Amino acid sequence: MFANRVTAKLLAATAMAFSVWNVQASAESLSEAFKSPPMEAKPRLRWWWPGDAVTDVELRREVQLMAQMGFGGAEVQSFSPNFVKLTPEERAVVNDYAEPSFVAHLRAAADAAKSAGLSLDYTLGSAWPSGGGEAIPPEKAFTELAMARTMVIGGTSGPIKVEQPKRTKRLGALNFFDPRTKDPKYADWGKRMDARARTVAVVAMKGSAPDLKKRGGMNGMTISPWSDVLTSGTLDPASRIVLTDKLREDGTLDWSPPPGDWQVFVFRQFASDVGVLGSAGRGPQLILDHTDPTAFAAHAARVGDPLGKNPPGMRSTFVDSLELMQDIQWGPKLLEEFKKRRGYDLTPYLPFVVQPGWMQAWDEHYSLPYFDAAKSDIAERVRADYRHTVSDMIIAGFIEPFVAWNHAHGLKAKFQAHGGAFDTIRGYGLADIPETEDLVHSGDPLFMRLARSAANLYGRRIVSAESLVWPDRAYSVTPTEMRRRTDLIIAGGVNSMILHGMNYRFHAEDWPGWHAFQPSPFSLGFSGPLNETNPVWPAMRPLAAYMGRLQAVMQAGEPVVPVAWFYGRYGYYIGIEDDGAGKQAGEKAFLAAGYDFDRINPDSIAQARVEGRRLISKGGHAYGVLVLPPIDGIRADTMEAIAGFAKAGLPVFFTDHAPRRDEGLAEAKKRDARVKKAVAGAMKAGAKIVPAAELPAAIRAAGVAGNLRFDGDASDLVFVQRLVDGQTVTFVHNRSDSARNVTLSLPGVGGVTRWNAMDGSVRPVSASATADMTRLPLSLASGESALLVLDPKARPQTLAAPALIGSATLPAEGWALSVSGHVARKPYAHDFGEVALQDWSKVPQLAGFSGEANYSRSITVDPSWFKQGTRVSLDLGQVYDMATVTINGRTLPPVIAAPFRLDVTDALRPGANMLKVTVANVPQNGMIDPSNPAFKKLKPVAAGWVGAGRLEASR
Structure with missing residues (x-):
C-alpha cells in the first residue's frame, strides 16, 4: 500500500540519529518555530568589509541593524573596494587586512554579534581563491601545466624545432598596476616565480590535430588558453614516445621522427601569478597551492590563527567556490601522486587530459577533448584517472586541512564545493556546513541539490546557500524577485540562506555608498546593496521573517528523499x-x-x-x-x-x-x-x-514509495519534503513562467493546512481521502509556492471558499503625492500636489527618481461591508517595488511582493477613510548618470504606483 510503505519508511527514518535542531520536534514545537523562528533558522547576510577600513562603532551599529531586521548573523567578507577613488591613506588602511587592527575589529564585531544573540562566519582570507600576503610567496603559489603542440611530418632527420609553452598572460598578482607589488622586499618575486618553471614532459604520438572553434575574448582578459573543440584530434597511444631528455635549451628536439604524421607535445610547469580576486591585504596576492597542505597551514597562520581558539561570537570560517584559473590543473607532486594512487606513469598520456570547459574556473561547460585515442577508450580512462588524482590531492591538500583547522579552533567549516576539479559531493560533505549558491543558471534547484545530497549522505543538518545573486543587475532587483528566488532556493534543498549582501557604510556621502559589486566601465556588477541606503531596505525585515519561517520548518525533523x-x-x-x-x-x-x-x-x-x-x-x-x-x-x-x-x-x-x-x-x-x-x-x-x-x-513497481503524486501538468514544479513528528511537510514551488493547476496526492490520510510564511498564518485547505492518500487541488501562479502540512491526527475536510459580496475600484486621480530620494545620485524632494496614478517614467521629474513616495487621499467604503464575518482586502494592483499602507493613521505591515494584496478589515471604518500608500522603488533609476562611465549603461525600469487598485469584501 502506497501510504503504508511511505509511513513505515518515514517513521523509520525519524528514528535515525540524524542531527537536526530538534530531532523530537512535535507539532507544537514546529508551530512555535514557524511563528517565532530560532536564531539558527534566521537568514544571514554576507557582510562586505572594505578591508580594514572599518570602525568598531560602525560595526556595532550594523550588527544591531541586522538584529533589528531579523537576521541571525553575517558572513564577514573582506574585500578591496574596487572602482572607488581612494586616497593613499585610505588604501593603506584597506590593506591592513589580517593585521592586528583588523583582528581587533573582527573581535569587536563578533562580541557585538554575541551580545545581540547573533553569530558571525568569517571568510578565511580576503576574497577568493585563498591566498595572499607574505604567507604565500612564489614557492607556495599554485602551479599550472601549459601545453604546446607541434605538427611534425616524419621520415626526415632531426633535430626539429618545436613550439614551447608559455605562461598564459593574465592580469595577475604581480601586475604593474598593483602598488602593493612595488615594495623593494618583493623585487625578486618575479624571478622566484620564473625559477619554478620547468619542462615536465615532451611526448610524441602519431595522429591528427583537433578542429577548434574560433575563440571569443572576455573583456580583453584571458581566462583559459583553450578553445572549444569541434572535432577531437586522434592519437595512437601505441606510438607514444617520451622525449623529455631530447629537448635542448634552445627549443629544438634532438629527434628524427619516423614516417607518419606526428603530434609533438611539450608540457611545462609554471607558478601561476593569478591573484586573489578583489583582495585586501599587504603584499602581493598570490593564490596558494591547493594541493600542498603546508601552503594552507601558512595561509591559516596568517589570516586565522590570530583569532585564537573558540573565538566568542563566531560560528565558522568560510571558503568560497575555488575558481582556480589554471591551464591544466596541476601540482608539483602530481606525477608522483598519480603513479602512487593510480598505478602507472601519466607522462606518456598527458596529451589526453586537455578538455576545455571542464577545466575552466568560470563558465564551466562541455566541450569535446582536444585528443582522443584511436579505436580505444584509453583517453577516456586516462582522463578519469587524472581527475580522480587531482580530486584526491585538492581534498588532501586543502579541504581536509581547512576542516581540521576549524575543528582545532572550536569552529565549524563552511565550504562551497562547486567550482573545483574534485569530488563535489565529498567536498560538500567534508564541511560541517555545505554551501551552494544561486548564481548557477539563475538559481537551478537541481544543481543546489548537490549540497543537500552531501548533507544527507554525510550527516550535516544545515544546507547553506549564497543567495539572491543576479549578474548585471547591481541596482534593479525587486523584493518580488527576492521572494520568488527564495522559494526556488528552498525548493533546491537549502535551509539556511546567506544573502549577498550587506555593504559596510563606506564613502556613504556618495549615495548609495560603496557597493562591493557596483557597476564599472567593464561590468554591470552583481546584485544590490542590502542596507539602509537602498530604498527597498524596509522590505528586508518581512522578507527575513519569511525566510526564517521557511527555514525553521526545513531544519526540523527529517528530509524525505527516496x-x-x-x-x-x-x-x-x-x-x-x-x-x-x-x-x-x-x-x-x-x-x-x-x-x-x-x-x-x-x-x-x-x-x-x-x-x-x-x-x-x-x-x-x-x-x-x-x-x-x-x-x-x-x-x-x-x-x-x-x-x-x-x-x-x-x-x-x-x-x-x-x-x-x-x-x-x-x-x-x-x-x-x-x-x-x-x-x-x-x-x-x-x-x-x-x-x-x-x-x-x-x-x-518495485514498491519504492514516492514523496507525492501529481495529476495534471507538473512540469517545472519542484518540491522538498520533511517528516516532523508524523506530520508530512511539503513545500512545492512553481518555477515556470505560467500557472500550474494540478491535483496533489500526499501519502497517508489526514487534514491538510497551508502555512503562509509571509505573515505566519495557518489555514486549513480542502482535501479528501482516497484509499491511502490525501488529495487536494493545488493552483500555483508563476513563481508561487505552497507550504503544506499533512497531520494524520486530523481528518480531511471540505471547505467553502469565501464569496465575494462587493468590490470598489480605487480612484486613479486625485492623489496627493510627495517624494523624497535621489535623482542622478543627488538628493531630491518635491511635493507634486494632486496627481493621477501612473508609471514615474511618464513624469519628467520622476523618470530618474529612486526613493520613497507618499500617495494620499480620502476614499469611501460601503457601510454594508461591516457586517460580522466580512473581510475586506486591498489589492493595490501594479506596484514598483514595495508599498506600506496606512489607513486612518494605522500603518499596516509592508506589502513587499506581488500580488500586492493585504487584509485591511480592522483598519477601515464605514464611509470616509484616509488612505496613504507609501511606495519605494529600487535604486536603479536614481543611479543612471550618462556622464559617468560606470553608470551610463544602466537602463530605466518601471517605477511607482501604476494603479488599478481595488477593495474587495468577502464573507
Missing part, C-alpha cells in the same frame, strides 16, 4: 552528464513523478549499508532505491559495493544499460572483469536495466 541517483564525476556543470545538452532529464523525471532524489558519490557508497531493503548513508539517511545513469565506466570497488546492495535486497536500476568497464586504465582487463562480474551479480540479485522513460514506473 532516490539515490549515482554521481561519479569530478566537478560539476549543467550538461556534464549529457555531453553539454543540459537537459537534466533524469532529475526532472524523478520530480515530475513525485520522487525527490540525492546524488550519491562513490565515497558515500563505500560507507553505506543496506538495512530492510533501504540504503543507509553514513549520515543516517535512508534511500529506497539506487539508480545509475547511463554510464560506461565505474570503479570496480564501487560496482562491487552496489552488487552487494542488490544482494541485500536494495532495488537497483541501471538506466538504459549497465556499466561495461572500470573507469581507469591500470590493470584494465582485470578491473573490467570485476565490473562485469559485479554487474552480473547485481542482475542475478534483482537489479534491472530500465529505459530512462520507464524509470519512475519501474521504481514504483
Whole structure:
C-alpha cells in the first residue's frame, strides 16, 4: 500500500540519529518555530568589509541593524573596494587586512554579534581563491601545466624545432598596476616565480590535430588558453614516445621522427601569478597551492590563527567556490601522486587530459577533448584517472586541512564545493556546513541539490546557500524577485540562506555608498546593496521573517528523499552528464513523478549499508532505491559495493544499460572483469536495466514509495519534503513562467493546512481521502509556492471558499503625492500636489527618481461591508517595488511582493477613510548618470504606483 510503505519508511527514518535542531520536534514545537523562528533558522547576510577600513562603532551599529531586521548573523567578507577613488591613506588602511587592527575589529564585531544573540562566519582570507600576503610567496603559489603542440611530418632527420609553452598572460598578482607589488622586499618575486618553471614532459604520438572553434575574448582578459573543440584530434597511444631528455635549451628536439604524421607535445610547469580576486591585504596576492597542505597551514597562520581558539561570537570560517584559473590543473607532486594512487606513469598520456570547459574556473561547460585515442577508450580512462588524482590531492591538500583547522579552533567549516576539479559531493560533505549558491543558471534547484545530497549522505543538518545573486543587475532587483528566488532556493534543498549582501557604510556621502559589486566601465556588477541606503531596505525585515519561517520548518525533523541517483564525476556543470545538452532529464523525471532524489558519490557508497531493503548513508539517511545513469565506466570497488546492495535486497536500476568497464586504465582487463562480474551479480540479485522513460514506473513497481503524486501538468514544479513528528511537510514551488493547476496526492490520510510564511498564518485547505492518500487541488501562479502540512491526527475536510459580496475600484486621480530620494545620485524632494496614478517614467521629474513616495487621499467604503464575518482586502494592483499602507493613521505591515494584496478589515471604518500608500522603488533609476562611465549603461525600469487598485469584501 502506497501510504503504508511511505509511513513505515518515514517513521523509520525519524528514528535515525540524524542531527537536526530538534530531532523530537512535535507539532507544537514546529508551530512555535514557524511563528517565532530560532536564531539558527534566521537568514544571514554576507557582510562586505572594505578591508580594514572599518570602525568598531560602525560595526556595532550594523550588527544591531541586522538584529533589528531579523537576521541571525553575517558572513564577514573582506574585500578591496574596487572602482572607488581612494586616497593613499585610505588604501593603506584597506590593506591592513589580517593585521592586528583588523583582528581587533573582527573581535569587536563578533562580541557585538554575541551580545545581540547573533553569530558571525568569517571568510578565511580576503576574497577568493585563498591566498595572499607574505604567507604565500612564489614557492607556495599554485602551479599550472601549459601545453604546446607541434605538427611534425616524419621520415626526415632531426633535430626539429618545436613550439614551447608559455605562461598564459593574465592580469595577475604581480601586475604593474598593483602598488602593493612595488615594495623593494618583493623585487625578486618575479624571478622566484620564473625559477619554478620547468619542462615536465615532451611526448610524441602519431595522429591528427583537433578542429577548434574560433575563440571569443572576455573583456580583453584571458581566462583559459583553450578553445572549444569541434572535432577531437586522434592519437595512437601505441606510438607514444617520451622525449623529455631530447629537448635542448634552445627549443629544438634532438629527434628524427619516423614516417607518419606526428603530434609533438611539450608540457611545462609554471607558478601561476593569478591573484586573489578583489583582495585586501599587504603584499602581493598570490593564490596558494591547493594541493600542498603546508601552503594552507601558512595561509591559516596568517589570516586565522590570530583569532585564537573558540573565538566568542563566531560560528565558522568560510571558503568560497575555488575558481582556480589554471591551464591544466596541476601540482608539483602530481606525477608522483598519480603513479602512487593510480598505478602507472601519466607522462606518456598527458596529451589526453586537455578538455576545455571542464577545466575552466568560470563558465564551466562541455566541450569535446582536444585528443582522443584511436579505436580505444584509453583517453577516456586516462582522463578519469587524472581527475580522480587531482580530486584526491585538492581534498588532501586543502579541504581536509581547512576542516581540521576549524575543528582545532572550536569552529565549524563552511565550504562551497562547486567550482573545483574534485569530488563535489565529498567536498560538500567534508564541511560541517555545505554551501551552494544561486548564481548557477539563475538559481537551478537541481544543481543546489548537490549540497543537500552531501548533507544527507554525510550527516550535516544545515544546507547553506549564497543567495539572491543576479549578474548585471547591481541596482534593479525587486523584493518580488527576492521572494520568488527564495522559494526556488528552498525548493533546491537549502535551509539556511546567506544573502549577498550587506555593504559596510563606506564613502556613504556618495549615495548609495560603496557597493562591493557596483557597476564599472567593464561590468554591470552583481546584485544590490542590502542596507539602509537602498530604498527597498524596509522590505528586508518581512522578507527575513519569511525566510526564517521557511527555514525553521526545513531544519526540523527529517528530509524525505527516496532516490539515490549515482554521481561519479569530478566537478560539476549543467550538461556534464549529457555531453553539454543540459537537459537534466533524469532529475526532472524523478520530480515530475513525485520522487525527490540525492546524488550519491562513490565515497558515500563505500560507507553505506543496506538495512530492510533501504540504503543507509553514513549520515543516517535512508534511500529506497539506487539508480545509475547511463554510464560506461565505474570503479570496480564501487560496482562491487552496489552488487552487494542488490544482494541485500536494495532495488537497483541501471538506466538504459549497465556499466561495461572500470573507469581507469591500470590493470584494465582485470578491473573490467570485476565490473562485469559485479554487474552480473547485481542482475542475478534483482537489479534491472530500465529505459530512462520507464524509470519512475519501474521504481514504483518495485514498491519504492514516492514523496507525492501529481495529476495534471507538473512540469517545472519542484518540491522538498520533511517528516516532523508524523506530520508530512511539503513545500512545492512553481518555477515556470505560467500557472500550474494540478491535483496533489500526499501519502497517508489526514487534514491538510497551508502555512503562509509571509505573515505566519495557518489555514486549513480542502482535501479528501482516497484509499491511502490525501488529495487536494493545488493552483500555483508563476513563481508561487505552497507550504503544506499533512497531520494524520486530523481528518480531511471540505471547505467553502469565501464569496465575494462587493468590490470598489480605487480612484486613479486625485492623489496627493510627495517624494523624497535621489535623482542622478543627488538628493531630491518635491511635493507634486494632486496627481493621477501612473508609471514615474511618464513624469519628467520622476523618470530618474529612486526613493520613497507618499500617495494620499480620502476614499469611501460601503457601510454594508461591516457586517460580522466580512473581510475586506486591498489589492493595490501594479506596484514598483514595495508599498506600506496606512489607513486612518494605522500603518499596516509592508506589502513587499506581488500580488500586492493585504487584509485591511480592522483598519477601515464605514464611509470616509484616509488612505496613504507609501511606495519605494529600487535604486536603479536614481543611479543612471550618462556622464559617468560606470553608470551610463544602466537602463530605466518601471517605477511607482501604476494603479488599478481595488477593495474587495468577502464573507
